[in-house]
Amino acid sequence: MIDEREQDRLPERLADFQTLWEGLDYAARSEAGLRFYSSRGEMEQALSYRDLHVRASATARRLGSLGYPRGSRVGLIAATGPDFLAAFYGCQYAGLVPCPLPHTVYMGGREAYKARIAALLRAADASLALATGDLLSLVQEAGRLGWSGHALSYGALAERPDIGDLAPFAPDEDAYIQFSSGSTASPKGVRIGQRAILANTRAILTEAMRLTPADRSFSWLPFYHDMGLVGFSIAPMLGQCPVDYLATSSFARRPALWLKLMSDNATTITYAPGFGYELAVRRLGSDETAIDLSHLRIAGVGGDMIRADSLKAFAAALATSGFSEKAFLPSYGMAEATLAISFARSEGEIPVDRVDRSALEGSHRAVPASGPEARLFTICGKPLDGHDIVIVDRAGSPVADRVIGRILVRGPSLMTGYVADAQAGTPAIGPDGFFDTGDLGYRFDGDLVVTGRAKDLILHNGRNIWPQDVEWAIEQLPGLRPGSVAAFAVETADGRDELTVLVECSLAAALERSGRRRDVATAIASSQGVAAHVVLVRPGSLPFTSSGKLSRAGAKALYLSGNLVGLD
Template sequence: MVEADAMTVVTPTHDPGLPRRFSDFDTLVDAIEYAAQGKRGANFFNAKGDVVEVLSWKEARDRAIAIGKKLVGLGFKKGDRIALIAETSANFVCFFMGCQYASVLPVPLPLPTSFGGKEGYVSQLQMQMESCAANGIMAPDFMADIIAEATSGLNLVFSGSMEDYMQAEDGAELLYPSPDDLAYLQYSSGSTRFPHGVAVTHRSLLSNTHGMGKYGVELIESDRCVSWLPFYHDMGLVGTLLTTITCQVSVDFIPTEEFARRPLSWLRVITANKGTLTYSPTFGFDICTRRAAMRTTAMEGLDLSSVRIAGIGAEMIRPDVMRKFHETFEAIGFSDKAFLPSYGLAECTLGVSFGKVGKGIEIDLVEEALLTGDRHVLVNGVAGSRVREVVNCGTPLPEYEIEIRNEDDHALPTGQVGRVHLRGTSVMREYFNDPETTRAVLSPEGWLDTGDMGYMKNGDIFIVGRAKDMIIVNGKNHWPQDIEWAAEQIDGVKTGDVAAISIPGDNAEEVPLILAQCRLSDPADRAKLVEEMKRQVQNSTGVNCLIELVSPKSLPRTSSGKLSRTKARIQYLAGNLQAVAS
C-alpha cells in the first residue's frame, strides 16, 4: 500500500506490457497472479477528490499472500468463513484476496454508517454471522466495541483488525482453491431476520466477470473504472472490484459514506482521472442532479466527456431521472449514449443482461395494468391507455438460458409477461446452509426463479417489477418481513397486524409504507403509535417508512390465512384500504 501525499501518482489506465485477459482463469487466485504482472491497480479517494491510498494489483497480491499465511497460521481451515466489514480501503481488498490464498470464505458485511442505530446494526451483524456460521471477523479498529458486542457468545477462531491478524504466526503453507470451491458468500437481501448468504464458486465468479467484461461493457484498453458503490453490495464487490482485478483494469474508489455527503466527488474523480466506466443505481444519478441544481458553481472544473459507459442497475431504472441527469450534465460533456441499462442479481453472481454499448436507453410503453400483479399480454401504448415506460435491460450474456414462465411454470412466448427464470454457470450453488430456501428458488435442473417479472422482445429482456415482496430503497434490498418484525415489537401490535409494502413516490421511486391495523380510537394515542413505530423501524432496520393506520381485520389474507402484501398494495393504491390515521 502506498500512503498518498501531494506527489502520489495513481495506477495507470494504460498498460501495454500486459495483454488483457477477460477472466479466463480457473480461480480468483490465478486472476490476481496474472494482474500482478502489470502496473494497474486500485486507488482510494476522499470526498474532496484527493487520493489517499494507491494499491497496485502486484501490491495487493503480495499483501494477500502474507494475509493468507496468517490465516493458515491462526488455524482457519478450508471453507471456514470470515466476516469482513466492507470498508472502502486497501485493507478490505487485500484481506478479501488473502482469504482466497487460504481457501477461507470472506463474507462482506456493511459498515455501521450504512444502517440505522447501533442496536439495529449489532442485531444485523449477529444474525448474518450466525447464518453463515462465521469462524472469524475482521473489522476496522474504530469498531472494536461494536464487534465485541456482536460476537459475544460466538465461538470464533479469531476476531480483530487487520493489524491484529498480521501479528499472528505464518502457517506452513497456503491452501489454494479449486474452480468448484466457494470463493465467498454474498448477502443479497440486506435481511436481519431472514438472511440469505449466496454461495458463489470461483467458476461462477469468473464466468460472470468474463461475460460482463467481454460482452457486457466490452472493455477496451483505455478503460478506467470509477466507483462509489459499497463492497458489501454485489454491484460494488463483483462489478467494480472483482471484475477490474480479473480483467486487469485500474479503478478509482470513493467511500460510499463520502459520496453520500458530497455526491459530486464521484464526478470530480471521473474528471481528474478521465474515467470511462462507472456504474450506479438510479438514485446515484438522481442525487448528483439534485446537488448540481443547488449551486450555480457546482459544475465548475467538471468534465464528463471521457465517460464511455454510465451503467445503471440494482433497482428499477427510471428514464425520467436519466433524462434529467443528461440535461444537467450535457454541458460538461456527458452523452446520453453512455447510459448502459442492465439487469442482474446476486443469485447470478451479478450480471445477467446488458444493453447495447453506445445506444443509450431504449424504452417500451407498457400497460400500467401490469403493475397490479395480474399477467397480461404486452401491449405497447395505445391512445388513451395508461402506460408506463419500461427500460430495455438488454441481451442476456451468452452463458445464460432464459425463460419467462407463468404461474403454472410453463414457458411463455415472446411479448408475454411472467416470472423470469435463468440457468447458467454464474447461477449460485445455494443459499449457504439454507437448503429449504434454496429449494424454493433453485430447481434440481439448475433453473433459478429470480422472483422478477419481465418479458422478452427481440432477444432482449424488459423487467417490469417483482413478483416477490422485496422493497428496494436507494439500491438496498429490504425484506418486508424485517420491517414488519420490527413494528411488531411495539406493545399492542400483534403478529399479522402489519404489512410492509412499497408505493410509487413523486418521481416513481419506491417509498416504503407500513399498513398497520389499529385498535386505538383516541387521536393522541394513534399519533403516539405512529411515531413509536417509525422510530422502532428506523432503529432496527435503517428504513424510514411512511405509516398508515388501518381498521382492525382490514388487511387482506390468502385462502390459508396468510397476509397478502400484494393484495394489500393493490387495495391501498386503488383507494379500497382506507387509513384511519397517518
C-alpha cells in the same frame, strides 16, 4: 513504428483464468492498480495490483497460521480500503471462504448494527471475523447474540507473523459468500463458486463492458454488495483495469464529488443504482459544473427498477459536460447469479418499452402503446451468452412474449446454492438448472423487461398496482427525494387490500400535516385513481437493503409491528 511501451505492455486477459488468485497473480504483473479518495476529493492511498498481491499473500500466511480448517468462513467488515481487499484476496490464497459484511452502522444505531452483524455471521457459520478498529468491539459483542466465532481487527492480524502455508482454492471450490441485498431478519448467504465468478466476470468484461487497455473505472459502491465487489474489484482485477474509489459514506455526503473525480481522472466506466444518478444531479452546484464527462463511455445502471426519466434528466443536466445518453447501460442481475444476467447496450436513447397502462393494471399483458398515458419500462436487454431467461406463469409453464410472469434464469454464473440449503434440504436451483428470481417481467424480441418484485405487486379491487408507480408520483412533490416513500397493501378486517403509503416528512413539513397528506392523496388519486391510507413518518425511518434499495417488505413489517414512529 511500434511504440516501445506498447511492446512491453502486458497482454490483456479478460477473466481468462480458472480461479481468482490466478487472476491476481497475473494482474500483479501489470502497471494498473487502485486509488482511494477522501470525502474532500483528495487521494489518500494508492495500491498497485502488485502491492495488493504482496499484501494478500502475506495476509494468507497470517491467516494460515491461525490453524482454521480449509474451507472455514471468515467474515470481513467491508470498509472501502486496502485492508478489506488484502483480506478478501488473502482468503483466496489461504483456502478460506471470505464473507463481506456491512461497514456502515445501520439506521437504529450500534445495537441494531451489532444484531445485524451477529445474524450475518451466524448465517455464514463464520469461524473468524476481521473488523476495522472502530467496529471491533461491536463485532466482538456479536458473540453474545449467538455467534460463537472469534474476532480480530485487521491491524491485529497484520501484526502476526506470516509463517503459515499458502493453500489456494481449486477451480471446483467456493470463492466467497455474498449476502443477497434483500437479506433482513433471515439473511441468505449465497455461495459463489470459482467457476461461477469467472464465468460472470468474463461475460461482463467481454460482452457488456468490452474492456480495453485504455479503460479506467470509478466506484462509490460498497464492497459488501455484489455490484461493488464483483463489478468494481473482482472484474477490474481480472481485466487488469485501474480503479478509483470513493467511500459510500463520502458519496452520500457529497454525491457530486463522484462526478468531479471522474472528470479529474478521465474515467471511462462507472456504475450505480438509479438513485445515485438522481442524487448526483440534484446536488450538482454551480461551482461543480465545470466538469468533463466526455471520457465516460459506460454509465451502468442497475440494482432496482430503472427510471428512464431520471436518467434522461441526468443526461440533460450533464450534456454540456460532454456526457452522452448512449453511455447508459441498463442491466439486470442479482447476487444469486453472481452479479449480471442481462445488459441493454444503447446506441442512442435509453431503451424503453411503452405499454398500455390500463391493460397492465387489468391483466398480466404488456400491450404496446404510445402517448403521455403510456407506462414506460426500461429494457434490460438480452441474457449473457450461455445463459437462459424464461418467463413462466403461476403453474410454471412458459408464457408468450409480452405476457408478465416470474423470471427464471439458468447458466454458468448461478450460485452453488444458499448456505442454508444443506440444512433445509430444498435446493434453490431446480433439477432443470433454473433459479426462480422472485421478480416479475416479460420478454419481447429477445429482450427482458423487469416490472418488479412478485411479492411487492399490489392487488386492489381487481387491479394490479405497481408500488413504484405510486412512490414515483409522490416523490415529485416538493421536499421529497428518491427512497422517501414506501407503498404496499395491508389486509383490512373485512379481507380487502388497502393501499398504504408511508411518507418520510421533515419537521417543518410535519407542522402542516393535513396539507402534506392532502398533497400525497391527490398525487395518488391523479396518477392511480385510487384512495390510500397515508402515514407520515420521521426522516430516515424507511429501511433499505444492502444495495441501497427501498425494502417495502421491511417497511410493511415495521408498520404492522407498531415500531415505526409516526408523526400523528
